[in-house]
Amino acid sequence: MGKVTGFMEYKRQSQHTRDPGERIKDWDDYTIPLTEEEVQEQGARCMDCGVPTCHTGMEIENGTSGCPVYHLIPEWNDLVYRGQWREALKKEHEMNNFPEFTGYTCPAPCEGACVLGINEPPVAIRTVERSIIDKGFAEGWVQPKPPKQRTGKHVAVVGSGPAGLAAADQLNKAGHNVTVYERDDRPGGLLTYGIPEAKLPYHIVERRIQLLKDEGITFVTNTKIGEDITADKLREDNDAVILCTGATQHRDIPAEGSHLNGVHYAMDFLHSNTKSLLDSDYEDGEYISAEGKNVVVIGGGDTGTDCIATSMRHGCKNLTQFDIYRKRGDERDVEANPWPQWPIVHRDEYGHKEAAAVFGKDPRAYGVMTTRFVGDDDGNLKEVHTVEVESKKEKDGRRIRKEIPGTEQVWPAELVFLAIGFSGPEQSLIEQFGVETTDWSTVKAEHEDYRTNVDGVFSAGDMRRGQSLVVWAINEGRGVARECDRYLMGSTVLP
Template identity: 50%
Template sequence: MGKPTGFLEYKRETAKVLPPKVRIANFKEFRTPLNKEKQKLQGARCMACGVPFCQSGMMIGGMASGCPLHNLVPETNDLVYTGNWKQAFLRLSKTHSFPEFTSRVCPALCEAACTCNLNGEPVSTKENERAIIETAYENGWVTPQIPEVRTGKSIAVIGSGPSGLAAAQQLNRRGHSVTVFERKDRVGGLLRYGIPNMKLDKAVVDRRIHLMEEEGVKFVTNVNVGKDIKAEELLKQFDRVILACGASNPRDIKVPGRDAKGIYFAVDFLGQVTKALLDSDFAKVPYELAKGKNVLVIGGGDTGNDCVGTSIRLGAKSVIQLEMMPKPPVERTPSNPWPQWPRVLKTDYGQEEAIAVFGHDPRVYQTTVTEFIKDKNGNVCQAKLTKLKSEKDPKTGRMMMVPVEGTEEVIPVDVVLIAAGFLGSEKYVTDAFKVAINGRTNVDTKPDQYQTSVDKVFTAGDMHRGQSLVVWAIREGREAAKAVDESLMGYSYL
């Protein structure tokens, strides 16, 4: 695949990125893709390695190696190299529902598993994927796939995030009638309100939603299933129900002063910003949330980084991002060999912007909050921090991060954003459908299955596997759709 000597002849080249101080002036996407000829050369770098870990999607060392969707990566890279863009789109569409989403927000598990990593830089598969899908849209190849025959079967999908959308798309194309229920005012779930616009332009989400509507999928917003409508009603009205509500139960920070004003869960904060932008057609930026304020972000993952980038765009006076774990190494350690996911230091767009604006990396490692201090009006005004060290628990033998005495310090804080991850599904939904849950409060199923403990009720996405990536959610949605189709028809070609 690709050009046999391409990986030796061409260097990895990626999209041009606006300088941090330029792009923070708005909430627009800031990457300018390569032109077609340069992108073709990136496809040429795919080295016909013979064992394409890039598309394996297998678990190695507790982390996924390669694409969970099993995208036919070497084949699409070769089609990019030869300029067969339509064939590349058709090939990608065999395994993927929404390349326009993952090509913007996925951490590129395919690239981490690329054989080129052994002696150089990986093939830019993620950007090749974006070039394929955007070329397809530009040329009118992405058209509504309206089923010629309807089966007479109906499915309710609860949640319009990536897993719910993927399941709905597949089942509708099979000929079933699909209704997607969303508790928010707009469709998209995490894609809409959990990911900032500069990372995933909401027009990209709308473009796909409009296509699905043309295909026959029905979307119902502002309906909170389990509260506004009973589970029993849906089970009477529909032949099957898929729970795809996400791992939307955020992990809290339980320390003194937690009840202070100005402390938000990260996704609530990000959603509030996006909603204000969308409601005003980007005419009104909610600067009042962070302008001139000292912002403390608790959590070092993608959501924490999004909070950093968003706070800077809102005019924050300062931004500090706390990470409990030690600073990762710059390069792989011997215990973390290829093709495992590389556990190395990654400086994302938000951190790059903080470095440009404030002159230093916002991340503070091996540190946690022990108390929030309020002013006379009940607003958070300071935070007590302490350093952490790794110690083995004598009872369990597990390594734990424990406080280091004498390292306490107090910093000024006006806004706190908790981005410490999620604990699992929300209780009112699982209670409403009476489905079994596991120890992590995810909806329980048999291994590699999607049928819940309740007849006719299935599950998919983060609600099933726990907090994860958009690409995994799409994989789950597609697999759940197949399971539902088999339960309805006795077989499935999805």
């Protein structure tokens, strides 16, 4: 695939980026697209692998390896190299309903499983993927394709994140009448309100939503199933119901003072920021502002990075991110973390680079655990107390963290954002539908089957599997649509 000697002739090149110190002055996309010629060179780096592993998603050691939607990566890399962009777009859409969502947000486990990546920088797969879909929309190749006939069956999809959208799209293609319910005022779930504009501009989500509407899908926003419409009513009005509300139950931090004013969940910060930005360009003041404040972000993942980027655009006074893990090396540990596992290495993400550009250093403090929050007499946060920790392996194989005496530290802070993940889905809707749950509070339904214990009720995405990647949500949305179609029709043509 690609040019036979391309991997030897061309160096890896991912998306260009705008200057970190300049881009924090606005909410525009922080990346700059490659030229067509540059993208074609990246496609040319794809090798004619005997057994390509980039496109086969699997979980190894609790991490994702390869692409969970089984993207036809070698095929569209080759087509791009040959300048056959429209054919590449068709191949992209065969396995992924929303390549723009993954192209903008996915950490690209496909690249971690790239054969070239064993001893060279891997193919810039995500860059090629995004370039294909961006060109497809720019050229007007992505057009509504409503089904030619309807089955007369009605399906309700609860939740409009990537799993719900993928399920709705597939079921609509099969000819069913699909209504998507969303409790927020805009569809998209965390794609809309959980990822900053600079990383995933809302118009990218909005144009796909409009396409789905033009194809016949109905969206009902500002509606809480279980409150505005009961579970019984929804089941009565539909032939099947799919629950895809995500895993949005915040994980708390076991530290004294977490109730203080100024301690917020990361998603509350990101949600209010984007809503106020889209609604009024901040004129309504309905958001948590980091302007002029000392900010601490607790949690080292993507959500924490998004909190950094947002705080930098607000104009925070100072910023520190606490990472419970020690700083990783620049190269993978080939014994503990071999290919094709996702490489566990040190990464400087877009928010880190922005903070470093302003404050002159990496904003992260590694191996740090929060012990308590301290406030003033009015209950407002003023400082965070921490201690350094190290991970120790017990005789039974368990790993525990032990505090290192003498490493206690006090950090001034008026704002803290808790970006330590989610504990599972919210339970009120689950209880009203009467579906069984697992020991981890997720909906009990097998992967590739998706049926709950309640007849005609299915579940997929983070609500079923727990907090995960956008690409896994699309995988599950496609899968639950297939099984729902089989339930409705007795057989299915959906993949």
